[in-house]
Amino acid sequence: MKKLINEPGDVVDEMLDGMVMAHPEYVRRLEGTNVLTRADAPVDGKVGIVSGGGSGHEPTHAGYLGAGMLDGAAAGEVFTSPTADQLQGMIDACDGGEGVLCVVKNYEGDVMNFETAIEFAEMEGDTEIDHVVVDDDVAVEDSLYTSGRRGVCGTILVHKVAGAAAARGDDLAEVKRLAEKTVERxxxxxxxxxxxxxxxxxxxxxxxxxxxxxxxxxxxxxxxxxxxxxxxxxxxxxxxxxxxxxxxxxxxxxxxxxxxxxxxxxxxxxxxxxxxxxxxxxxxxxxxxxxxxxxxxxxxxxxxxxxxxxxxxxxxxxxxxxxxxxxxxxxxxx
Amino acid sequence: MKKLINEPGDVVDEMLDGMVMAHPEYVRRLEGTNVLTRADAPVDGKVGIVSGGGSGHEPTHAGYLGAGMLDGAAAGEVFTSPTADQLQGMIDACDGGEGVLCVVKNYEGDVMNFETAIEFAEMEGDTEIDHVVVDDDVAVEDSLYTSGRRGVCGTILVHKVAGAAAARGDDLAEVKRLAEKTVERxxxxxxxxxxxxxxxxxxxxxxxxxxxxxxxxxxxxxxxxxxxxxxxxxxxxxxxxxxxxxxxxxxxxxxxxxxxxxxxxxxxxxxxxxxxxxxxxxxxxxxxxxxxxxxxxxxxxxxxxxxxxxxxxxxxxxxxxxxxxxxxxxxxxx
Structure with missing residues (x-):
């Protein structure tokens, strides 16, 4: 294996540091986690849009943090879902008082951990949280990692549509409707x-x-x-x-x-x-x-x-x- | 060899078509050539900034066509200099009446063909044309392709500096001074x-x-x-x-x-x-x-x-x- 990395176990941590150093005007790291958020998160009075998943898909997801797209991006280890507590921390950090929409690629680990995180975040706070599951890959109906179709590059368009809807002030239900409509099409x-x-x-x-x-x-x-x-x-x-x-x-x-x-x-x-x-x-x-x-x-x-x-x-x-x-x-x- | 290409001899032509189809708002192709220019070239009253070289370095150079950077980008075959007549055609097409600066990576073929193109363009027109040679690679003093240091990624910063100077209205001598200062540093x-x-x-x-x-x-x-x-x-x-x-x-x-x-x-x-x-x-x-x-x-x-x-x-x-x-x-x- 030839890669520009140091210890394999450090690659996600070091990559996230490198991203923050590269784009301090866009992103910051939630201390002690592998979650990056917009530098100005939470944005008051706007639905928060967050996503996350295993690392190895860069620039997905943290590359899309910023005005008009994502507020939070959680990075798991390579090809491994972020943990539910990191997702919950992200949701809390991106809650500007108007609710949070989670954009989830359809992999069993991601879906399960997001659902757990949402449940706990709703129990502990008073913000409404919802999610959409992206399954745009037409190649297979079921795979090693998923029931149903996998979520792949179409996810970026869900980020863009939901991010723009949130930025113009749509409420959580409307942002979710538009995100789901994107998934369908x-x-x-x-x-x-x-x-x-x-x-x-x-x-x-x-x-x-x-x-x-x-x-x-x-x-x-x-x-x-x-x-x-x-x-x-x-x-x-x-x-x-x-x-x-x-x-x-x-x-x-x-x-x-x-x-x-x-x-x-x-x-x-x-x-x-x-x-x-x-x-x-x-x-x-x-x-x-x-x-x-x-x-x-x-x-x-x-x-x-x-x-x-x-x-x-x-x-x-x-x-x-x-x-x-x-x-x-x-x-x-x- | 596994590549997303068709016939090897068609790759540059097909790539250039694909670029124009992707970015019609930024670039157009000079008919019958492998030269792309800004969609709105020539820009009147501004020094034209052009570059070019062998293909295989994408997004260099055509990816930098647009406001504040390049007016023209000539693509040779893979790792092969564009011909002098294609370079001359590019210079003519990017001449907005205030002169043209050619940004040349230091490879013998590129330097020779740009010098020939400039000589002919000056003979046939009445615009002043000048050039700078970029040699930012510190690895070797001479190589198979060059006398002196090679021109590599620092060229992008010369495009940016010269392009911004031209965009704000600097004259050819001043744009050249700033481009050369970039090369030095x-x-x-x-x-x-x-x-x-x-x-x-x-x-x-x-x-x-x-x-x-x-x-x-x-x-x-x-x-x-x-x-x-x-x-x-x-x-x-x-x-x-x-x-x-x-x-x-x-x-x-x-x-x-x-x-x-x-x-x-x-x-x-x-x-x-x-x-x-x-x-x-x-x-x-x-x-x-x-x-x-x-x-x-x-x-x-x-x-x-x-x-x-x-x-x-x-x-x-x-x-x-x-x-x-x-x-x-x-x-x-x-």
Whole structure:
């Protein structure tokens, strides 16, 4: 294993320190925890939006802390849910008096720990707390880690929609409605050219030959649903996009936004090649692309590969997605 | 070789199409060329700032097209200089009547082709054109590709300083003075955990064992100046930072900005671990960090590793670095 790390057991702690040192204007660390919050949390008079999960998906989640997106982000160990008490501490720290919405990726550990944290936070305080579960991965119905579909890169769009709704003053019920509507209309599928290597294990989580790739991978080093011979970027993009579009059942004339997401070790050059084919395909199907993002948003350590996310839009979504966001990993200008 | 590409010979063309489709509000392609310009180029009454070089370093250079940075970016084939006629076409397209400054990384092909392009552009037009050569890599004095030091990630800071000076209305001589001052005060050094693989060759440009890394690498798959056993992130950071600081000969109390740059296949998690140690080291030496950037700015295809850049600041630089920039790869807010 070759990684820019020190002791494997220290990597999350040191990464969080490095993030705070890099972005002191955006984030601070709750003392004694692996929770980062907005530097100005809690923001009074606004619904707090928080998320969290295992580390190894950076910039998810802490990269999205800031105005117009998240108030809190809890980091578990690599590919491991944060504990319920850390989640509870985060919820408390992001409570500006208008309630808190937790955005949870659909993994059993995350869902269980968030539900426990919410229960305790509600018992001990007087704020209303609610949550949404994101399950945008169309590749599998159940996996090693989940009942139902996994939550992957579409989560970022839930952060953006909920964050913008909270920023303009929507109440908790309305923020939750919009977050759930995002979950219903977003779909993702990914491919891996390589496995990934966790710092603790030090070896790839699955073996993959030099002439093979995996289609339908998750973000925790799970193998995909199908192992195939190496394909061209266009063929891969066609496969992923068709699965995503079938799931959404879009009609001609639909308006969408797209994400081409790198899995952690994918050069930007390759993501742009994928984006070219994605945009061609959508144009052929007479689906209009309102905006498209290309970068590393939801990664899986040092995995090479990408995922494609499509969200079906309407006027309500466009207002929220186009609203300003100011975070380390994502900026939307006024 | 596993890459998200189609035919190796098409990768640059397809990438550029993918960039234009991703960022139509920022960039357009000069028809029949591999030159991208700002969507609104030429900007009348402003010195044009242009750059270019081989592909494989994305987001360099086209990712920096936009207000406050570059007006034009020419993309050669992978690790190959753009031709002089493409560079001349770019210079012409970015000439808003106040002259054009070319920012050139110090590689023999780039320098030669830019000089030829400038000569022809000056013969055929009546605009003044000038250039600066960036040579921030402290690792080697001469290399396979260069006489003198190589131009690497510090180039981004030259784009930022020159772009901000041009945006506020400085004339060509003043923009050039500020760009050259940046070159004098910036230093970079990098490390590779893996080699990189060019699409055409399909094999790593150098061999590296599982327990070895290279210190002092360039951005074209050149091996480093020293091959050593795998080291911890802290030990690597110490080594790179000390070389960079020795070159700059900073005194206690100096003020700097830093970049921790990923080489293309480096997870953000690891860059933050490196940043933590970098900031510690600078603090120990009583050097004040005004700002620090962490991302992929100047990559080398699918190389894993990082580089560290330090620029010594003064009031003039802080004004220009803090001025707004609005580009696909870098945003500085008002």
């Amino acid at each position: 977003v779909a993702t599928m990914g491919t891996a050219l390589t496995s990934c290597t966790t710092p603790e294990k030090g070896e790839p989580t699955f073996d993959l030959d030099d002439d093979e790739i995996e289609l339908g991978i998750g973000i925790h080093g799970e193998p995909g649903v199908e192992r195939v011979d190496v394909m061209s970027a266009d063929a891969i993009t066609d496969h992923l996009t068709e699965r995503v579009l079938d799931d959404l059942a879009l009609e001609e004339g639909a308006e969408v936004m797209t994400i081409v997401n790198g899995m952690g070790a994918t050069p930007l050059m390759e993501l742009y090649v994928v984006n070219r084919r994605l945009q061609e395909l959508l144009s052929e199907r007479e689906i209009e692309v309102w905006d498209g993002w290309i970068s590393d948003y939801m990664t899986s350590l040092d995995m090479a590969g990408c995922s494609i996310t499509v969200l079906e839009l309407d006027a309500e979504f466009k207002e929220l997605l186009g609203a300003p966001a100011d975070t380390p990993a994502l900026t939307v200008r006024e | 910036v230093a970079t050094m990098g490390t590779a955990l893996t080699s990189c693989t060019t699409p055409e060759k399909g094999e790593p440009t150098f061999d590296l064992d599982d327990d070895e890394i290279e210190l002092g690498i360039g951005i074209h798959g050149e091996p480093g100046v020293e091959r050593v056993d795998v080291m911890s992130a802290d030990a690597i950071t110490d080594h790179l930072t000390e070389r960079v600081l020795d070159d700059l000969a900073l005194e206690e109390g100096a003020e700097v900005m830093t970049i921790v740059n990923g080489m293309g296949a480096t997870p953000l998690m690891e860059l933050y671990v490196v940043n933590r140690r970098l900031q510690e080291l600078l603090s120990e030496r009583e050097i004040e960090v005004w700002d620090g950037w962490i991302s992929d700015y100047m990559t080398s295809l699918d190389m894993a590793g990082c580089s560290i850049t330090v620029l010594e600041l003064d009031a003039e630089f802080k004004e220009l670095l803090g001025a707004p920039a609005d580009t696909p790869a870098l945003t500085v807010r008002e």
